[in-house]
Every structure is written in structure tokens, then in C-alpha cells.
Amino acid sequence: MSRAETAVPRELGELRTPSPLWTFGLLRSELVTTFRRWRTLALLAVLAAVPILVGVAVKIETSDGSSAGPGRGGGGGGPAFIAQITNNGLFLVFTALAATLPFFLPMAVGVVAGDAIAGEANAGTLRYLLVAPAGRTRLLLTKYATVLAFCLVATLVVAASALAVGAVLFPLGDLTTISGTRISFADGLGRSLLIALVVAASLIGIAALGLFISTLTNSGIAAMATTVGLLITVQILDQIPQLHALQPYFFSHYWLSFADLMRDPVYWDDLTKNLGLQALYAAVFGSAAWARFTARDITA
Amino acid sequence: MAPYESDDSTIAGEADDLRAGRRKAARYVVPVAVVGVAAATIGLVPALADSGDPNLPKISAQQLLDKIAKSDVQQLSGTVKVTTDLGLPNLGGLESSLTSAAGRGSGDGSSADPTSKLTELASGTHTLRVAADGPDRQKLSLLENAAEYSLIHNGKDVWGYDSQSNEVYHSTAPDDGAARKKQEQPPATPDQLTKDALKAVDDTTSVTVQGTAQVAGRDAYRLVVKPKDSGSTVGQITVAVDAKTGLPLKFTLTPASGGAAVVDAGFTQISFAKPAASTFDFKAPKGAKVTEGDQGEHAHGKAKGGLKGVPKGDDRHGTPGKDSGKGPDGMKVLGKGWDSIATFDTGGKGVPSGAEAGGQFGSFLDSLGDKVTGKFGSGTVFKTRLINALITDDGKVYVGAVSKDALVKAANAG
Numbered sequence A: 001m002s003r004a005e006t007a008v009p010r011e012l013g014e015l016r017t018p019s020p021l022w023t024f025g026l027l028r029s030e031l032v033t034t035f036r037r038w039r040t041l042a043l044l045a046v047l048a049a050v051p052i053l054v055g056v057a058v059k060i061e062t063s064d065g066s067s068a069g070p071g072r073g074g075g076g077g078g079p080a081f082i083a084q085i086t087n088n089g090l091f092l093v094f095t096a097l098a099a100t101l102p103f104f105l106p107m108a109v110g111v112v113a114g115d116a117i118a119g120e121a122n123a124g125t126l127r128y129l130l131v132a133p134a135g136r137t138r139l140l141l142t143k144y145a146t147v148l149a150f151c152l153v154a155t156l157v158v159a160a161s162a163l164a165v166g167a168v169l170f171p172l173g174d175l176t177t178i179s180g181t182r183i184s185f186a187d188g189l190g191r192s193l194l195i196a197l198v199v200a201a202s203l204i205g206i207a208a209l210g211l212f213i214s215t216l217t218n219s220g221i222a223a224m225a226t227t228v229g230l231l232i233t234v235q236i237l238d239q240i241p242q243l244h245a246l247q248p249y250f251f252s253h254y255w256l257s258f259a260d261l262m263r264d265p266v267y268w269d270d271l272t273k274n275l276g277l278q279a280l281y282a283a284v285f286g287s288a289a290w291a292r293f294t295a296r297d298i299t300a
Numbered sequence B: 001m002a003p004y005e006s007d008d009s010t011i012a013g014e015a016d017d018l019r020a021g022r023r024k025a026a027r028y029v030v031p032v033a034v035v036g037v038a039a040a041t042i043g044l045v046p047a048l049a050d051s052g053d054p055n056l057p058k059i060s061a062q063q064l065l066d067k068i069a070k071s072d073v074q075q076l077s078g079t080v081k082v083t084t085d086l087g088l089p090n091l092g093g094l095e096s097s098l099t100s101a102a103g104r105g106s107g108d109g110s111s112a113d114p115t116s117k118l119t120e121l122a123s124g125t126h127t128l129r130v131a132a133d134g135p136d137r138q139k140l141s142l143l144e145n146a147a148e149y150s151l152i153h154n155g156k157d158v159w160g161y162d163s164q165s166n167e168v169y170h171s172t173a174p175d176d177g178a179a180r181k182k183q184e185q186p187p188a189t190p191d192q193l194t195k196d197a198l199k200a201v202d203d204t205t206s207v208t209v210q211g212t213a214q215v216a217g218r219d220a221y222r223l224v225v226k227p228k229d230s231g232s233t234v235g236q237i238t239v240a241v242d243a244k245t246g247l248p249l250k251f252t253l254t255p256a257s258g259g260a261a262v263v264d265a266g267f268t269q270i271s272f273a274k275p276a277a278s279t280f281d282f283k284a285p286k287g288a289k290v291t292e293g294d295q296g297e298h299a300h301g302k303a304k305g306g307l308k309g310v311p312k313g314d315d316r317h318g319t320p321g322k323d324s325g326k327g328p329d330g331m332k333v334l335g336k337g338w339d340s341i342a343t344f345d346t347g348g349k350g351v352p353s354g355a356e357a358g359g360q361f362g363s364f365l366d367s368l369g370d371k372v373t374g375k376f377g378s379g380t381v382f383k384t385r386l387i388n389a390l391i392t393d394d395g396k397v398y399v400g401a402v403s404k405d406a407l408v409k410a411a412n413a414g
Helices: A003-012 A020-036 A038-061 A082-087 A091-100 A104-123 A126-131 A136-169 A185-202 A204-216 A220-237 A255-262 A269-295 B011-027 B029-049 B061-070 B093-105 B114-122 B177-183 B190-199 B296-306 B359-368 B404-413
Strands: B075-084 B124-133 B137-144 B147-154 B157-162 B167-172 B205-215 B218-227 B234-242 B248-255 B263-271 B289-295 B332-334 B341-345 B370-374 B377-383 B388-392 B396-400
Touching: A020 A038, A020 A136, A038 A082, A038 A091, A038 A104, A038 A136, A082 A091, A091 A104, A091 A136, A091 A185, A091 A255, A104 A126, A104 A136, A104 A204, A104 A220, A126 A136, A136 A185, A136 A204, A136 A269, A185 A204, A185 A255, A185 A269, A204 A220, A204 A269, A255 A269, A269 B011, A269 B029, B011 B029, B061 B190, B061 B205, B061 B218, B061 B234, B075 B114, B114 B124, B190 B234, B190 B248, B190 B263, B205 B234, B205 B248, B218 B248, B341 B404, B370 B404, B377 B404, B388 B404, B396 B404
Parallel strands: B167 B289
Antiparallel strands: B075 B124, B075 B263, B124 B137, B137 B147, B147 B157, B157 B167, B205 B218, B218 B234, B234 B248, B248 B263, B332 B341, B341 B396, B370 B377, B377 B388, B388 B396
16 A cells, blocks of 8 residues: 555545545445345345245144144254244244344345455455545445444344234234233334344444455455354354353354343343443454555555 | 555655554554453453442341341342352253153143253253242242243242243142242242251351352341351351341352352342332233143142252251152151261162173263272262262162261261
8 A cells, every 4th residue: 555545635635525425425325336236135035035934834833733843841942932923923023033143144244244345356446436535444434334234124124024924924912021921012013123123233243343354355255255154163162162261252142132132121131241242343343444454455 | 565666665755654554553553452441341340340348237147147037028129140060960951851851750741840940950050030029929030041931929820931832830829828938939049048058057057247248239248157067068158148138149058178159049130129010910821831730839849849959958957859748768867957867778779889780881880979888888979069878789878968978977877
């Protein structure tokens, strides 16, 4: 990098004091580019299909009147909340999120985050973006904001699809929390929205990690593969009992704590730990991505 | 620096490059600093938050015992963390399938049956939530991964709800006050454990007050209960008693052999406000499988029986298995207080020794226990960190919270 590049802002510094509107324009164009990609749409379609599959499977399994999920003896079969779906379609939202959070959602986020910088570099468009002139920090922030927007959209797609399928296939109504108390349907809807937001926030960590990896390489595929590979590795390590001292620091360790929102009263301990951990990952890998991206040579 | 950029470099340019290079490297200080700050926060905040032991007026052990006895907390809600480490091998999945099989075998096969659920408390760390509002309404919830098991007592109904399998267990509580009083506190809370432990206090026990502590944000006295005899495997029991209400907040049982506590149950958060009425209001959810239990007294007995892995005062009086109502006939108690040993004659052959069983199975059996010999003949001692058992080759069983030597001595005498 280059005096040439550091020099440009220095010289233009007086001429160009970019307005907030410019940042907004950049963000908008990034959002449009990302969400218009066939790849992104295909990922969202896969995510939307998961609740449909779960819903139809439960419907077929219980069509003879038997109950779904782990029946007698309560083995650990199936994702959380699956036993309650037949009685209340709203539980399909929780089941679908519990089923997609360990792998599908973070994988989709890993693909989008890994592609963010490396994909541009791969396609040879990164330097044009920087010439635009966007400024490296600004571009990085915009990219991260776009990835976070994708986290939220992906989670909401799963939740909305699950709610629609649940409403079509199963009855809706007042629901019983896992603590055994009853809450109204409106309250239940509110909680499922809150759960969707918490799930989206759970992905902040891997989004930052993916973005950092994306600044390390010029190959979009390599960045995506590394991010998803790391995700799988961490998920496996999280299952090994001997590593219990390390596990609280894995970004995926508290992911399923969103289920604590269905307790009454809500059990906040793990939820706050989860959000704090995600913020920490965002700070560490966000600043690492910044350090790398603002200091590296842009050759493509 | 990319090589082509140095084409037109001057000396000043090189100095610039060097500076720029340092600046670039300096950027990596930011993520490293973030990690450092986070690590420091994680390390230091608990230490700083620990404001030291509170200053409380002096109190004698007897006064404190009176305070506990008089404690009459009717309304509370809180979170309890229970860690049990009996030193049993960790069987993992096998264990849970065994316990659930046992729970099923004992009755109706509902996973919401208190017996099968509360057995889980006998090992590992668990988070419980308790809520109470007077003698008629209590709730105990066992927090699991994305699921919860709740035991709710409301008036004459006792409900067990397992959210994972969506099964409900229902029984009716006895009407008479005494029985209800017994049922009042869920087992495994610091309160209940303490009351059971204090039943064992007699002249073989030393009870002292040793300083103060802060538990769940409340000032508490530390009551230390210690067996005077050396034969017991119980090292000491420490109870943190709330200075204001006299409610035991934390119960820790340390074995004489040292190491981690065998039972450690303490509130991590507690409130003495009246819990919301809806907490105790349970209706079986639509579609849930409801299992009707027996009368409440029985359910209570089962619930306690399920916890028999957790040592309690009753057990130390030498009647293990009393709670489950299945204690073998002809049981005798030798000694008294902490050193008491329960003994009974199975009439059988005892455990086959490794040589008799032969082969690999034999050595497996031998690895489970220690062979001992004495005047009584020979036998095998099975050890946990708290309870030891001697099974002689002629079928006599000696069980107690005492050391191996004490068991052999008892067998020699008997």
C-alpha cells in the first residue's frame, strides 16, 4: 500500500468531507448488491425451507395422534421444543430457530461474511470501490453492517416461514412456557420476535470472524471455506468434555440460550453471557479486520 | 511494501515507508488491547466485586441454631446452584438411561415423574429455581438445556411438568397439616439440606460460628458443623445463614479426605418478595400426556427416595434407603451419631470375588472394590467419597459415612 493510496485522501482531504448521506448511499448500494445476488437468495430459500420440512415431518409423524419428539423416557431426540409443536404452531418458530442456529444460519452468514472483502478482491472490484472514494474504514464498516443486516434478514426469514407453516398446519393459541406457566398468544408472538432478535445477535460473532478472514485473502471461496470450517471445528470442540474450561469462550457456546426467553420468569444469566461474548468477538475481530484491511496492499 | 512502489523512492520516502510500516503494525495493537481489556475484566471484576466478608454482630452457635429453627420465611423466589460430586464414575449417557429406566421401572413410565427427574441431581452441577408462597404453594424447577422440569405444589395438587417430552405428572397432596409441612420445602435446597444435617447434631458434633460471608448479595453467618470422631468421612459442613431471616443460603459438605465439596448447594440469587400468583398456576397444556400419580404422601416419599444419592441427616443416622421405604429387613444400626454404621445380612453369598468369577469379569469386579480381610473373614469395600460399604463374603453388608477402617472394625466386632 502505498503512498499513492494514503496520499489520495491526504490531498483530497480538504476537498472531500464525505457527508453522512454518502455513507448511507454506500450502504444502500452494498445492501442492494448483496440481497440481489442469486447466491444470497438461494441461501435464504434454503433457510426458509427448513421450517417447512420440520413442520411437514411433524405433521406426518403425528397424523396418527401420537406425540412428536422424544416420547417416553425423554431421550434427547430432535431439536428443542419439538414435542410442543402439534399443540401450538408458534412453537415451530422456536424449533426452526433451534434447528437452524447450530449450522444453517451461521453457514449462510459465513458465506456472506467471507465473501464481503475477499469476493470483491477476487472479482477485481475492490480497488474501484476504494477509488470511489469510499475510504477503507468506511468500506469495512459498511460491509460489516451489510453482513449484520443479512444475519437479521436470514433469522427473520426462518421465523416468518416457521410462523406461516405453523399457522397453516397446526392450531395457534395461548401457550405454555417451558416453566409450566401460561402466556397469551400475543405475549408469545412478542417473545418469538425477541427470540429472533437474540438469534440474529448470536450471529454477530461469526460475522466479525468471517469479515476478518475475508480481509486476509483475495480468494472469496477460501474465506468462506475457512469461516465455515472454523464454525464446524468450534462446534465439535464445544462437545468435548475435556475442554470445558475453554468452552465458555467459544462463540457458539451460549447460542441455544435463546430458549431461556421461554422460561417464566426469563433466566437472563446465559443470555447476557451470550450477548457479551458476541460483542467481544465483534470488538476483537472487527478491530483485527480493521487493522489488516487499512494496512494491507490492495492488489486486486 | 509492494516492490513496485519503491520505484521512485527517495530517502525521505523510505523514512516515510518505515513510519508507515510502524503505523500499520501499531494498528494490530487495537485488537490485542481489546483482548487484554476483556481478559482483565473477566479476571478482575469478580475479585473487585467481592467486597470482603461483611461485619455482623457476634453471635453464639446456639443463638444461630435458634435463629435457623425460628426462621419462618414464607415467601421467596431464587436461583439455586447445586453441585454434587460423590466420586462415582461419570457414566454420562449410560447413567441417564439407567436412571430413566429405573424411574420407569418404579412406576408409571412418565418422564415427568419426580422420581426419575430428581435422581439427576445426584451428580453434576444443576441450576434450580425455587419459589414459595406460604405452606400451600411451592415450585421447584430444574433448568435444563432448552427445557425445564417443574414440580409445582399448589393447594392440594402436585404437578410435575417435563417440557422436553411435554409430559405431566399429577398427584394430590395430603390434607393433614403435618404431612403438608413435610412436603413444604423441596429437597436439595440449602434450607432443606441444612435442616436434615442439623438433625444429626448431638454430643458427637462440634458446632461453631466461624466468621461471615456474603451469599447471593446477602450478609450471612458461617455455621460450621464438624463430627468430633475421626472415623467419619464427613470432614465438615458449612452453612451460610442469612443474618436477617435465619434462612440457610448455602450448604457445603466437604469430605474428610479433602478435595472438592461432595454437596454444594447455594442460592445465587434470592428475593423475599411474594412471587407472582401465576407462577403456581398450572394447567396441563393441550395435548400433553398426563399421568395420574398416587397419593401425595407416596409421591413425596418417592421424591425423597429419588434423592437418596444425596446424603442427608437421616442417612447419617444409619438408615440409608429408609426414605425409599424399601430398606431390607433386619437392619441394625451400630454406633451413633456420625460414626453410625448400618448393617444387614443379605443371607446370600456376598459379592463373588474375582478369583471365583474368574477371567476378565473377575478382575473388573475386583477393580470396583478393595479386598479386605479381618477377623470376620474377608470381604470387599466399595468406596465413594462419602459413603463406604463393606460386603463380606458371607453376605453381611456394612454401610456408613465412615472410613474403611471403621467398617472393618465394626465387622470384626459384629
